[in-house]
Amino acid sequence: MAAEKAALRIERFSKLEFAPRFEYGEMAEVAAVCSDEDGTELGVGWGRLSHAQIPWTIKYDEVLTVFDGLLRLHAAGEVHELKPRDSIWLPSGTELVYEAESALIHFAIHPSNWHELE
Secondary structure, eight states: OOSSOOOOOOOOGGGOOOEEOGGGGGGEEEEEEEOGGGTOSOEEEEEEEEEEEEEEEOOSEEEEEEEEEOEEEEETTEEEEEOTTOEEEEOTTOEEEEEEEEEEEEEEEEOTTHHHHO
């Protein structure tokens, strides 16, 4: 984690650069707002899911909000449908599958440096 926190800044959605995440290529593209590189334990960003069927085990605490489209989360033997402005709390250790034809999501995770803790 960085020694001091980055200065206040505005991240304009229209200026965000989305990049493919994980091995799923364009099924999941992410743009960070803040992360451990900013000296914070909070990771926040946006994600675009397209024709996605992505298995994952959550390795951090997360709150996810859908802004556009429909997201289905398969977890704990249930399918959770999230529509625009719906949010879900996902505790660390949750095994799930993200499924979406097209969805724009916003997420907040803690800790932001989860990848260093594995």
